[in-house]
Structures are given as structure tokens and as C-alpha cells.
Amino acid sequence: MANNSSHTTEYVVLARVLLLLMFLTILTISITSYHLGAFTVAITLLIAGTKGYLVLSYFMHLKYESLLLRILVGMVFVLFALIIVITFIDYAYR
Amino acid sequence: MSNGTSKIEYVSYLEHQGKYEGIFSWIFATDHKRIGLLYMYAIITFFFIGAILGLLMKIELIAPGETIMKPQVYNGVFTLHGILMIFMVVIPGLSAVFGNFFLPILIGAKDVSFPKLNRFSWWIFIAGSIMAVASQLMKDGPPDTGWTFYAPYSTSTGTNVIMATAAAFVLGFSSILTGLNFIVTIHQMRAPGMKFFNMPLFPWALYATAWIQLLATPIIGITLLMLIGERLFAIGFFDPTLGGDPLLFQHLFWIYSHPAVYVMILPAMGVITEIIPTFCQKQIYGYKAIAISSLAIAGVGFLVWGHHMYTSGMSENARWFFSLLTFIVAVPSAIKVFNWISTMYKGSIDVKPPFLYALSFIFLFIIGGTTGLLLGSVATNVQVHDTSFVVAHFHYIVFGGMGFAFFAAIHYWFPKMYGKMYDYKRANIAWGIIFLGFNLLYFPQFIIGIEGMPRRYFDYPIQFQTSQIISSIGGFILVSGLILMVFNLIQGARKGKLAPANPWNGSTLEWQIPSPPSLENFDEEPVIKKNPYYYK
Amino acid sequence: MSENKLHIEEHRDDEASKLGMWLFIFTELLLFGGLFLVYSIFRAQYTTSFHESSLELSVTIGAINTIVLLFSSMTIAMALSAIQKNNKKLALILIGITLFCAAIFLFNKYFEWGAKIEHGLYPGSTLMTLLDRGHLLYFSLYFFMTGLHALHIVIGMILLIVCYFKVKSQNINNQNYVLLENGALYWHLVDLIWIFLFPLIYLIT
Numbered sequence: 113m114a115n116n117s118s119h120t121t122e123y124v125v126l127a128r129v130l131l132l133l134m135f136l137t138i139l140t141i142s143i144t145s146y147h148l149g150a151f152t153v154a155i156t157l158l159i160a161g162t163k164g165y166l167v168l169s170y171f172m173h174l175k176y177e178s179l180l181l182r183i184l185v186g187m188v189f190v191l192f193a194l195i196i197v198i199t200f201i202d203y204a205y206r
Numbered sequence: 207m208s209n210g211t212s213k214i215e216y217v218s219y220l221e222h223q224g225k226y227e228g229i230f231s232w233i234f235a236t237d238h239k240r241i242g243l244l245y246m247y248a249i250i251t252f253f254f255i256g257a258i259l260g261l262l263m264k265i266e267l268i269a270p271g272e273t274i275m276k277p278q279v280y281n282g283v284f285t286l287h288g289i290l291m292i293f294m295v296v297i298p299g300l301s302a303v304f305g306n307f308f309l310p311i312l313i314g315a316k317d318v319s320f321p322k323l324n325r326f327s328w329w330i331f332i333a334g335s336i337m338a339v340a341s342q343l344m345k346d347g348p349p350d351t352g353w354t355f356y357a358p359y360s361t362s363t364g365t366n367v368i369m370a371t372a373a374a375f376v377l378g379f380s381s382i383l384t385g386l387n388f389i390v391t392i393h394q395m396r397a398p399g400m401k402f403f404n405m406p407l408f409p410w411a412l413y414a415t416a417w418i419q420l421l422a423t424p425i426i427g428i429t430l431l432m433l434i435g436e437r438l439f440a441i442g443f444f445d446p447t448l449g450g451d452p453l454l455f456q457h458l459f460w461i462y463s464h465p466a467v468y469v470m471i472l473p474a475m476g477v478i479t480e481i482i483p484t485f486c487q488k489q490i491y492g493y494k495a496i497a498i499s500s501l502a503i504a505g506v507g508f509l510v511w512g513h514h515m516y517t518s519g520m521s522e523n524a525r526w527f528f529s530l531l532t533f534i535v536a537v538p539s540a541i542k543v544f545n546w547i548s549t550m551y552k553g554s555i556d557v558k559p560p561f562l563y564a565l566s567f568i569f570l571f572i573i574g575g576t577t578g579l580l581l582g583s584v585a586t587n588v589q590v591h592d593t594s595f596v597v598a599h600f601h602y603i604v605f606g607g608m609g610f611a612f613f614a615a616i617h618y619w620f621p622k623m624y625g626k627m628y629d630y631k632r633a634n635i636a637w638g639i640i641f642l643g644f645n646l647l648y649f650p651q652f653i654i655g656i657e658g659m660p661r662r663y664f665d666y667p668i669q670f671q672t673s674q675i676i677s678s679i680g681g682f683i684l685v686s687g688l689i690l691m692v693f694n695l696i697q698g699a700r701k702g703k704l705a706p707a708n709p710w711n712g713s714t715l716e717w718q719i720p721s722p723p724s725l726e727n728f729d730e731e732p733v734i735k736k737n738p739y740y741y742k
Numbered sequence: 743m744s745e746n747k748l749h750i751e752e753h754r755d756d757e758a759s760k761l762g763m764w765l766f767i768f769t770e771l772l773l774f775g776g777l778f779l780v781y782s783i784f785r786a787q788y789t790t791s792f793h794e795s796s797l798e799l800s801v802t803i804g805a806i807n808t809i810v811l812l813f814s815s816m817t818i819a820m821a822l823s824a825i826q827k828n829n830k831k832l833a834l835i836l837i838g839i840t841l842f843c844a845a846i847f848l849f850n851k852y853f854e855w856g857a858k859i860e861h862g863l864y865p866g867s868t869l870m871t872l873l874d875r876g877h878l879l880y881f882s883l884y885f886f887m888t889g890l891h892a893l894h895i896v897i898g899m900i901l902l903i904v905c906y907f908k909v910k911s912q913n914i915n916n917q918n919y920v921l922l923e924n925g926a927l928y929w930h931l932v933d934l935i936w937i938f939l940f941p942l943i944y945l946i947t
Contacts (some may be wrong), residue, residue, distance in 0.1 A: 120826040121819065130816040137808050137940075141801060144945040156941040163937045171819045172930045180393075181764060188768045191421060191508060192775045196782060198509060199457055202524035203783055319758045386765045394758040424769045428776035432886070439865035441882040442875070443780060449875025454783060458776060 119176035129170045136163050216729075218625065218722040236321035237725060241328050242307030243623070246616075248332065249303060250692070252294045257685055259287040264647070264681035267674050270666055280664040281350035282365075286342055288353025289370060293377045294335050296608050297466055300473035301419070302331070302384055304615045305412045307623065309388060311716040311723065312406045314397025314732040319390040327383035334376035341369035352662060354463070357444035357455035361436050368437055371430040378423045378430075381469075385419030388412055397715075399734040403494065406714045406738040410497045411476025414504040418465045418472075422508065426462035429455065453518055460511035468507040470604055472500055474611030475542055478564050481618050482546050484712045485561040486553025487741045492545040499538035506535040516584050517591045525584050532582035539575055543568060558710065559633035563614030566641050570606025574599055577652065592662075595655025598648045606644060613640070613691065620695065621705030625722040628698025636694055639687030646680025714738050756920040763924040767931050770894070774935050777887050781942060784879045791876020796946040799884075800854070804944035807850050808936065814843030815933040818902070818926045828916040830909060837906045840929065844899045851892055855885075884943055891935055898932050901925045 140159045144152055169175040174182055219239045226234050235241060262283055266273050275283070306324065310317055318324050342348040349370045351360045360367050392413050396405065432443045433455070442448025444455040483490045490496065512520060512528030546568055555561070577599040580586050590596065621627050650673035651659075659670050666674065708717040715738075719727060785792050821836035855864075858881075862869040865885050870878060905925040908914040914922050 121823050123820055123823060126816050126819050126823070130812060133812045134809060137805065137812070140941055140945060141805055144941075144947050147947065152947045156945060160938050160941050164934055167815065167930055167934050167937065171815050171933075172927055181761070184764070184768075188421065188771060192772065194509060195461060195775070196779055198512070198524075198527070199779060199783065200786075201527055202453075202457070202512065202520045203786065205521035205523040206519075319755065320762060323762075382769050386762055386769075389765055390758050390762045393761060394755055420765055420769055421772055424773035425776045428773050431890075432777075432780070435865070435882075435886060439882075440871060441865050441886070442878050443882065448871075449788075449879050451783070451787075454780060458779070461776075 119173060121170065121173065121176075125170065129166055133163055133166055216720060216724040218720070219725050220624075220722055222725045234325070236317070236325050238306045238310050238317050238321065238324060239623075239723065241324055242303050242305075244328060245298060245302040245306060245331070248335065249295055249299055252290050252335065254688075256287050256290040256295060257688065259283050259290070261681050261685055263287065264678040266664060267666070268678045269674075270668055270671065272664075275664075277664045278347075278350065281352075281662075282342070282348035284662055285349050285352055285370075289338055289349075289374070291604075292353050292466075293374050294331075294338065296470045296604055297377075297381060298331060298384070299470070299608060299612055300477060300615065301388070301412055301415050301469070302328075303612075304408075304477065304619065305384070305388060305415075305473060308619065308716055309391060309409055309412055310395065311719070311727050312409050312714055313392065313395060313400060314715050314728065314734065315391065315395035316726045316728070318387050319394055320387050323383055324387055327380045327387070330376055330383075331380040334373050334380060337369060337373035337376060341366045341373060344369060354459060355430070355433065355455075356459075357433065357436075357450070357452045358446060360433060361445045368434050371433055375427055375430045378427050381419045382423045385416035385423075388416040389420065392416075397732045397734050403497065404734055404737065405497075407479040407490065407493070407496050407500075408473070408476035411472045411479070411500050414500040415469050415472045418469050418504050418507065422462045422465040422469075425458060426466075429458040429462070432458075453515070453520065456515050456518055457511070460514045461508075464511040464514065465504075465507050467603070468503055470608045472503060474567070474608045475500070475539075477611045477615040477618070478546060478567050479542070480712075480714065481560050481564040481614055482549050483553075483739045483741075484618075484710050485556050485558060485564070486550050487556070487711065488549055488553035489737070489741065490545070490739045491548035491551075492541070493737065493739070495541055496545050499541045502538040503535060506531065506538070510535050513582050513587070516587045529582060529584050533579065536575065536579055536582070543572060543575075556710075558617075559628075559630060559637060560614050560618035560710075562634065562637045563610050563617060566637070567607060567610040567614060570602050570610060570644070574602030574606055578603065590655055592660055593655040594651040594659045594661050597661045598651035598655060601648045601651075606648075613637075616695065618710070619716070620698065621709045622716055622721045622723070624699045624702075625705055625720075626698050626700075626702035627705040627709065628694050628702055632690065632694040632697075636687050636691035639683060639690060641687075643680050643682070643684030643687050647677050647684050648680070650674070650677045650680075711741070713740050754918075756918075759920045759924060760927075763927050767927060770931055771935075774887075774890070777883070777890070778938070778942075781883050781887070784876075784883065785942075785946075788876030788879060791874065792880045793946045795877045795880035795884075796944060798858075799944050801944050803850050803854050804940055807847050808940045810843045810846050810850075811933050811936050814840045814847075815930055817843070818929045822919065822922055822926050825909065825914060825919045825922055826916055830912075830915075833909055833922075834906065837902055837909065841899060841902055841906070844895055844902075848892065848895060851888065855888075887939060887943065891932070891939060894932050894935070898925075898929045901928055 136159050140156050143155055143159075146152075148155070168185065174185060219237055222237075224231055224235075224237075232240055232244060235244070262274070263280065266275055266280055266283075306318070344366050346364060346366045349355075349360075349365045349367050350363060351365075351367060355367065355371060355374075360371075392405070392409060432441070435441050436443055436445060436450070440448060442450045444450040444452050446452055479490065479496055510528055510531045512524055513532045516525055516528075577595070581590065581596065581599055617628070617633060654670045654673045655661075657670070659666055705721050707719065707721050710717070715732060716723075718732070817836045818840045821833045821840065824830075824833035824836060858864060863881060864870065865882060870881060873881070902925050905914060905922045908921060
């Protein structure tokens with residue numbers, strides 16, 4: 113069967129990832145109560161990015177998928193980042 | 207469409223009796239070849255409706271002032287012409303018709319990965335098309351925004367914009383699903399031994415196209431949803447009186463619609479890349495360069511959308527940046543042209559109708575491409591923006607490029623699709639008429655464009671009349687050539703001579719199986735050991 | 743006809759189904775990507791208005807929903823592991839918990855939206871048109887983004903309900919679970935989008 117190569121994630125691993133995600137959520141909320149100016153946005157996005165990475169690699173099993181798929185996922189995020197950056201070339205200098 | 211297949215043991219896909227009979231065997235077909243043909247019939251029908259609308263515009267423009275229609279009707283006509291031609295003809299054109307029909311065969315597969323999804327995308331394509339036509343007939347009157355739906359006009363005009371944008375949304379969904387299907391098919395269904403770099407180049411082009419369809423179309427989807435929301439609830443994303451930014455609409459629109467131009471042209475280039483080695487009986491020159499340039503066009507094509515917006519009030523930095531990227535995207539296109547011509551060099555060229563169309567594709571594409579560079583540089587663009595120069599450039603690429611490649615593909619693969627052959631002589635004459643009519647129609651528009659004739663205007667000063675008349679005459683010649691071509695093909699399908707399995711001595715997989723192919727394409731799974739282009 | 747049997751042999755390719763699902767997820771990501779782009783541009787232009795408007799939202803409800811969604815994401819991932827280990831009963835319970843969490847999420851959303859609508863704050867209302875540009879755009883984006891996200895929650899729930907019954911009827915089993923895998927992937931996508939929506943909409947300083 114084609115499925116046999118698929119990876120089975122242990123319950124404990126998933127639970128640990130959840131704990132980490134909860135911790136990061138609380139961290140974001142508490143950080144925004146301090147006034148760090150522009151850094152807050154950067155830090156919250158960084159934390160959101162980390163959380164996204166955890167969900168992608170453990171919950172969505174990306175860590176155990178083929179290199180090709182991982183590259184494709186990365187490519188989509190890079191493309192989106194490029195589109196945002198290029199749009200801001202217009203807005204930042206207008 | 208029966209042909210004497212009794213002497214052979216196979217049953218062609220046209221005669222195969224599945225679960226359903228009669229018309230339902232087509233509506234519920236999951237066979238990629240039948241779906242391809244269904245798309246083809248629908249798209250040719252839409253193309254003729256669009257062409258007639260175009261002809262009506264040319265008749266209107268034959269003299270200054272009102273000739274056959276009022277200005278508001280003219281606005282409706284060019285909008286419908288654009289929506290039909292862009293969303294229902296050229297974007298699905300090559301990939302949905304010939305991609306569906308030949309992608310699985312070219313990679314040695316029985317069908318696409320998800321045949322039912324394929325049928326579903328065909329159904330929603332038809333649903334979207336019905337919505338687009340309905341938007342013309344509903345009581346608020348046909349939309350008059352042009353196919354670009356630019357805000358804030360599209361958020362405030364009283365016409366049926368919601369229906370038209372919803373139609374474009376649905377058609378986009380169909381395009382996404384087709385692209386998704388093709389990517390999975392290419393990854394999973396290649397015949398044993400066929401590595402990515404053993405694939406023929408049409409599948410390569412489709413692969414690059416499918417990525418654009420998949421990744422760019424959602425952006426227009428969300429944009430059109432926002433536009434609909436804005437019209438329904440006065441949300442104010444794009445309307446400056448509500449705090450929105452109309453330029454943002456242009457950004458979002460072109461983030462999709464510029465890559466969409468490559469959805470149109472990349473498969474066209476793929477078709478040409480199949481035809482040229484066959485009719486030169488020579489190995490394609492620079493296989494890898496062509497394959498990779500397809501991906502490069504798709505990749506860089508995502509980042510150049512701003513060159514549609516030079517005069518919109520975008521920042522100076524953005525303008526030079528987009529201009530630079532636009533010049534970069536021209537490089538892979540030029541690589542392809544170079545390779546096609548190098549393939550012909552010292553080949554044994556056989557000038558048959560498909561090759562004529564392919565040759566004229568290269569000629570027209572070079573004109574369209576170089577004028578594109580003119581438009582890509584900011585300084586000249588500011589002069590000719592929104593003139594008929596843009597219209598001419600655009601039609602040289604989309605019609606001279608994608609359209610001629612579509613005709614080339616039809617003439618090339620016709621014997622495989624129907625097992626019959628059309629009349630060469632009539633096909634050649636039709637080609638001559640089309641080519642002449644095309645150039646007469648669009649070339650004068652370059653000239654009056656530079657002289658200042660704006661696009662989308664229903665009236666013009668008297669000094670442009672000579673060129674406008676030449677252009678209108680060209681329109682009539684073009685349409686008569688098209689009618690002759692389609693007539694010839696229908697005649698060929700109905701009572702043409704039986705075609706051999708490999709009439710052009712092609713080397714790719716589709717020519718190794720009977721014409722028309724059986725339901726499962728291959729009796730036994732082909733095993734690929736070598737480059738697809740190999741001639742004795 | 744005799745060749746029918748030739749065609750019936752359905753070719754099952756789980757890799758293909760999974761790749762297809764991932765590609766679909768890419769389009770969903772870019773669908774929301776367009777909204778994030780619009781958000782980022784307007785936030786850059788109307789920073790203070792966005793901050794003031796965001797104070798109208800309850801961080802507590804947002805945080806609860808975040809945690810509920812993260813938790814449901816874990817349970818559905820566990821359901822997949824359970825099926826792979828051929829533990830049907832546990833899988834059914836876990837899918838049930840996921841659906842329950844989804845319902846809680848929508849319940850919270852309903853109250854959150856309901857409170858706004860009660861105050862006359864909804865797209866097209868007279869109060870909205872009286873707001874200044876930044877506030878108007880913030881609330882427009884708020885309703886549009888969370889609305890679209892809620893729609894995806896509903897679609898994901900339908901998908902998981904189908905999975906639930908297929909697990910029950912043994913159509914999804916430890917040999918053939920690609921449908922559940924795809925349903926779970928979709929559910930994680932919904933979670934993934936919320937991970938970015940939450941700080942961007944609720945936590946603006």
C-alpha cells in the first residue's frame with residue numbers, strides 16, 4: 113500500500129507542540145502590553161511565523177514530507193513576501 | 207464522426223460506449239480527450255461571438271462620430287469583447303483544450319490525475335460563462351468598465367458589474383482546478399523512465415502555466431470579492447471617497463492579470479516548440495534552455511505587474527523597478543525565439559499548414575514582443591499609454607501569439623483528434639487570408655496610437671480615418687479567413703480522408719498511438735528511454 | 743462493452759491526492775494573502791486609527807478562540823495518528839472533539855459579531871459610514887477577514903463530518919486514510935491563517 117511510507121506522529125510529540133504553541137500565544141499577548149514601538153509588530157510577526165512553522169512541520173507533517181514539497185511550500189511564502197515587498201516599493205515612496 | 211475502425215481491434219475514444227449514452231456521454235465524460243474537445247467547441251463558439259463584437263467595433267470606427275451604435279453601447283461592446291476573449295477564450299484556450307487532450311498522452315499517461323475534478327472544472331467553466339453572458343442581459347444593462355474593472359468607476363457605475371465579476375471569479379476557479387490537476391498529473395503520472403528532462407516541451411510549458419494559474423488566480427479572486435463587497439456594503443477598500451485606494455485595486459488586479467498574460471502565451475510557446483522540430487525533422491535546439499525559460503518566465507512574470515500602472519501615480523522608485531524587471535522578463539522569451547530559429551537552421555523543412563501558422567506566430571510574436579519593450583520602458587510608455595498602440599501590441603501578442611498558436615495546434619493535432627485530415631490547400635489559403643487580415647487590422651493601430659488615438663474611444667478626429675478604414679477592412683478580411691479555416695476543419699472532420707497515425711513523422715508519444723486514440727491512450731504503458739525529439 | 747472492465751480498475755494514488763490538497767492549500771494561502779496585502783497597506787497608512795479600533799475588540803475572546811483552534815488542530819492531528827495505529831474508537835472521539843472546538847469557535851465569533859452588530863457596527867450600516875477612514879477600513883477588513891475565515895471553518899467542519907462518518911463506516915481505515923489526512927490538512931490551514939489573523943487584528947499597538 114502506498115500509505116505505508118507515511119509517517120505516524122506520536123501523541124506525545126503533538127501534545128508537546130501544542131504546549132509550545134500555547135506558550136507562544138501567551139507570549140505574544142503579554143508582549144503587546146509593553147510599548148516597544150515598531151518592534152512589537154516585528155516580534156509578533158516573528159512569533160506568528162514560528163507558530164506557523166510549528167503547525168506546518170508537525171501538525172501538517174511537512175517535516176516528514178519529500179524535499180520537493182517542502183521547497184514548494186517555501187516557494188509560496190517567498191513569492192507572497194516578494195509581492196508584499198514590491199507593492200511597498202510603491203507605497204513607501206509615494 | 208465514425209470511421210472504419212472495425213478492421214483494427216481498438217475502439218477510439220470518440221466511439222467508446224461508457225456509462226452514459228448520447229449527449230450525456232459528453233456532459234458526464236471524465237475522459238480527458240472528450241473534455242478537451244468540449245472545451246474546444248465552447249471556446250471556438252465564444253471566440254466567434256467575441257470576434258463579431260470586435261467587428262462591430264471596427265464598423266463603428268469606420269467613420270468619425272456615430273455610425274452604428276451609441277457611445278454607451280460601444281462601452282458595453284468592448285467590455286464584453288474583453289471579458290469573453292480574455293476570461294473565456296485565451297486564458298483557458300490552449301491549456302484547457304490541448305493541455306487536456308495531449309498532456310496525458312505526451313507524458314504517457316491514461317488520463318489526468320483527477321478525472322472527476324477535471325469534469326468539475328469543465329462544468330464550472332460553463333457556469334461562469336453563462337454568468338458572464340447573463341450579466342449582459344440583466345436589467346441594469348451590460349457592464350461598461352472594460353475587462354479590467356478598474357475602481358472607483360466599477361464601484362460606482364450602475365451597470366451589472368457584480369454579475370460580471372462573479373463570473374470572472376467562477377471562471378478563475380475553473381482555471382485553478384485545471385492548473386492543480388495538471389501539476390499533480392505531471393508529478394505523478396509520467397510514464398516509467400520519463401524524467402522531468404525527458405518530457406516534451408509542451409508539458410513543460412503547461413507545467414509553468416499551471417503554477418501561474420494556481421498561485422495568481424486566488425489574488426484576482428479575493429480582489430473581485432472585495433469589489434463585490436464594496437459595491438454591496440460600501441466597504442471602501444478602493445473608493446477614495448470612503449478612504450480606499452483605487453491604485454490598490456490596480457495593484458491587486460495586475461498581480462493576477464499580468465501573470466495571466468503568461469497563462470496565455472506560455473502554452474502557445476509550448477505548441478510552437480512541438481511543431482517546429484516536427485516539420486524540420488530536427489532535434490530541438492537548446493532543449494533545457496527552453497524548458498527552464500518557461501519556468502523563468504512564470505517566475506519573473508509574477509513580479510512585473512506594475513508596468514501596467516506607470517501613469518497611474520505610482521511612486522518613481524516603483525516605476526523604474528518595474529521597468530527593470532520587465533526588461534528581464536523579455537530575456538527568456540527571446541531565448542525561445544532564438545532556439546526556434548536555430549532549430550530550423552539546416553533542418554529539412556516541410557511547409558505544411560501547422561508550420562505556416564508556427565512561422566507566422568514567430569513573426570507576429572517578435573513584433574508584439576519588441577513593441578512590448580517599448581511599452582515596458584517608462585519614458586515611451588507615458589507617451590503611448592492608453593492609446594491604440596497598446597491595443598495593437600496586446601493583440602499582436604494575444605491574437606498573433608496565442609491565437610495563431612491555437613490555430614497551429616488545431617492544424618497540427620487535428621488528424622490525431624479526429625483521425626481525419628483536412629484539405630491542405632484550403633488550409634493554406636485560409637492561413638494567407640488570416641495573416642493578411644490580421645496585419646491590416648492591427649498594424650495601422652500602432653501608427654495612429656503613436657499619433658495619439660486613444661483606446662476605448664468611440665469617436666476620433668478626421669485625420670485618423672484612413673488608418674481606421676484600413677484597419678476595419680483588415681477586420682473583415684480576418685473574419686472571412688477565420689470562417690474559411692473553420693469551414694475547412696469541419697469539412698475535414700466530417701468527410702476528410704482517413705489520417706495515418708503519424709502524418710507528420712512526429713517523434714513524440716502522441717504519434718506512436720492510433721488516430722484517434724483509444725480511451726486509455728496506450729495499450730501498454732510506454733517506457734521512455736530517450737529525449738522526446740529524435741528523428742532518423 | 744467488454745473494454746469496460748479495463749477502465750474500471752481505478753488507480754489509487756494517495757501521493758497524488760495529498761499533493762493535490764497541498765496545491766489547493768497554496769491557493770487558499772494566496773487568497774488570504776491578497777487580504778493580508780490590503781491589510782498591511784492600510785495599516786501602514788492609518789496606523790493610529792487601526793490601533794484605536796482594535797481596542798474595541800476583546801483580546802480575551804480572541805485569545806480563547808486562538809487556544810481553542812490550536813487545540814482542535816492538535817486533536818485532528820492525533821485523530822490521524824490514531825487511524826494510522828488502527829484505533830478507530832479514539833479517532834472518532836478525537837474528530838468529535840475537533841468538531842466541538844470548531845463549534846465553540848463559531849459560537850464565540852457569533853457573540854463577537856453579534857455585539858458589534860448590536861452597536862450598529864456592520865458593513866453598510868449608518869454608523870460605519872460616519873466613521874473616519876482609518877476606522878472604517880479597519881472594521882471593513884475585520885468583518886471581511888474574519889468572515890472569510892469563518893466560512894473556511896464551516897467548510898472544514900463539513901469536510902471533517904464527512905471524515906467522521908467514513909471512519910465510522912470503515913471507509914477510512916489504517917490502509918486508506920488519505921481523505922482524513924486531507925481533511926486534517928485543511929483544518930490545519932484554517933488554524934494557520936488564524937495564527938496570523940489573531941495578532942494582526944486583535945493585538946495592534
